[in-house]
Amino acid sequence: NDYSVMFDLIRAIAKVRGRTGFSLGDVQKAIMLGVDVIMGEIIRSCKPEESQECFEAIRKLVEVMNWSHLGLGDAFSDVIQKEFTAGTLVALSAAQTDFEEEGIIRKSLDECCRILGYERGAVLLRYRTEFSSTMPLNTADDEALFRAIGAKVIKTGEAVNLEPAEPKARKTRQVALRTAVGLPIMARGKILGALLLGSPVQKTMSQHEMDFAKAVTSQIGLACENARLLKDAKHRGDKFKGEYEELFTILSQLGAFVYVSDMDNYSIIAANRFIEDAFGKDLIGKKCYERLQNNPEGPCSFCTNRYLLKDGVPTGPYTWKNRNPVTGNWYQCIDRAIHWPDGKIVRMEVAFDVTELETARAKLEEARRMLELFNDLLVHDVSNYAGVARSYLELLRDAPETAQKNREDMIRTALGQMRRIEELIDSVSKLNRAQTLGQSAMDVRDLASILEEVVADQRDAPASSAVEIRTEYARGVHFVRLGEFGRDIFLNLLSNAVKYGEGKPVTISISDSTLQRRPAWKVSFTDQGKGIPPEKRLQLFRRFERLDSLSKLKGIGLGLTLVRSLTDIYGGEVLVEDRVVGDYAQGTVISVTFPKA
Structure with a gap:
């Protein structure tokens, strides 16, 4: 009931980390090891009549886990070391x-x-x-x-x-x-x-x-x-309607993009220094959607012109957020219709770079999601698997006369539950390390080489050795940038296709595609199983949701979550489709797409 010793241990770890600089992942592994030991002691010492006390002890352990990860998380040094x-x-x-x-x-x-x-x-x-x-x-x-x-x-x-x-x-x-x-x-x-x-x-x-x-x-x-x-710029604009150069001089001091465009033909009429530095000095007269959004096909679908006028009269400012495809940064944009010196109503946009804060908020949200994941693992999956293993071991202890064959089955089942715990912890560890590294440690990889390794590993697995795995791709031509856990994406998808494919052939193919208007390679895993109803596809990549109603086969519950998370981290996209369009019962195609290297 007293966890002060563990709190002291965690504080000591934090101090050592501050002096030596070893990674957050090492700290979290040490904490998880301590939690695992205490969890085992709680489960072993819990009697049937002490279920409520056992639950309270586990809850306190989860609180310690929450505190430790909040207290030891990476600081947002890049946020606080420089002003936006x-x-x-x-x-x-x-x-x-x-x-x-x-x-x-x-x-x-x-x-x-x-x-x-x-x-x-x-x-x-x-x-x-x-x-x-x-x-x-x-x-x-x-x-x-x-x-x-x-x-x-x-x-x-x-x-x-x-x-x-x-x-x-x-x-x-x-x-x-x-x-x-x-x-x-x-x-x-x-x-x-x-x-x-x-x-x-x-x-x-x-x-x-x-x-x-x-x-x-x-x-x-x-x-x-x-x-x-x-406010000063607005006052000057009202007082000196013809002196728009002075207005743009003031706006250039903001460190924000400011430009004015024609609302009829989308030509850029004026631009401040910051936007010219980012997109070129020859913006005047060019189409805003071509130069600022790299979109040669025509006006952007998200253009705000329709929000700025009502019955031909300016409606006031319209605020929105956008990630620019040219700079790759996030901007908070404020658009409004104004009167230009020639009497025409034009659109003025002020766009502030908020990329650092978006990154900081994303990190904070991801830290919270990881804590939720740890909680779920501790309270649900780990406890369930450990409980099953303990039950079989207690049967072996209390019934020594059990036949040898039954004893072997019990031991095999208990060990299987422990392996599930190891696989869960391994998946969480990989996800945590991938999130920590992000895209900073990505290398150019040949998709065909990775897939060959994955196929070989899958064929060696006893449960899938009889399943035919077909490959439709060439070697040495499909290159993408992936992190150290890119292989796990494909291994999980192939394992999933084999497991739910009803023993029928599974096909792996690579095809040309695009991702956010960039050339990309699409890797598809096609099975011929019972398929996934459209209404259940959103559940596929949520933590701990399995499609057990479609099959008696049980999954780890984190595999496809790991696929989605790793794919997002490495800048890719996951898609679920029917093998036969319009008939989900004929099998499923799950594909991942990554930009070409």
Whole structure:
């Protein structure tokens, strides 16, 4: 019941990691080893009448697992070591309200409280005496505490994390803050104010959350500064309608893409320096969809022109997000229709680069998904497999007179359950390492060579040695970029096709394809089994969902999840189709597509 020793061990591991720099994967393996030992002790010592106590012990173990992975996760150093060139996703979403500073602050505060789970919050700017924006502050003590923390943050420029003493009993139902955090809001080296977050319950901000909050607050400052520049630009535009060069000079200081295009023929009329640096100095007169989106076929299907006018009158700004195919970066775009000096209504777009924050948010979300996966493994699959193995071993212990053949079957079954646990842990370990490396350790590989190895391994497996595996591809012509676990993608797909193919031939083929308008190779695995109904295909790649209703064969439950995750990490795509179009019962084709190297 006391896990303080394990917490101390994890802290010690963290300190060693800080000094020696060994990988996060090594830390997680050490933690999982400790968890595995404790889990085994819990299961072995649990008596039938102690099922509730056993459940509570497992729950506490899962909490330790959660804490350890949040506490030891990679910091978003690339996020906090440099400022973005423009406002963040959360701050810039407020810019659709005419770029007003108050709207930016309010939306940023709401979003930050929602993401990090704080019920109360405020923004204090150094040039104002009152809070610029607040979430509910229920007591005067709460407001005083926020003011004190805000003043300290603004004075020192450092984050402050306070846990006030136990509040005195109150006659009202209002609950005072138990935890409060203050972070500096900065822009271009200046301290503009403080972001203050509070909770009426005891709460500890993890390193992931702290790094994320620092990145957001840094960009709130930039967004506020940019809001003032944009407001100034709008004022100048209203006052000096013919002086659009001055407007673009101001907009060029934002570090954002700004251009103006004709809403009828899509020709670019004006562009600021930043967009010219990225797409070329000869943009004027060119079609926006050709030069900015690399789309020679015509206007983009997502063009916002239709949202900017109503009955020929500008409707105000329209905000949207897009990943540009030319730069590969994510942009928060703000489009609006404006009057050009010649009297024509044109479209102006301001696009802020939010790639770093998108990456940070994706990492945070992936860390949460991995924790959910660990929880599921510990509470469900690992416990189930270990429980079956324990039951057979107890039978062997308690019934020594069991016939030799039955004893061998029991031992074989118990060992099979332990192998399932090993396979689960191996799959999670591979997925974790692949996510850590991303696309930084990918090499050019010959698909045919990989598939030959996979086919040879599958043919050596006793359960599939009688299944005919047909190959339809040539060697030395199909090259793609894959990471170290690319082979596992194909091995899982082939194993799945053999397992559910009803013993009939399985065909592997490679064909030409495209992926996001890029030339690609498509590897298809075709079986002749009972097929997959269209309504069940979305379940295929979800964790721990098996199509048991279609077959009595049981899968590990993580294989296709590993396929989807690894394919996404390596920049590919997974597709499920019927072998015979329109008749799913004739078999299934599962294919993966990767860009050509």
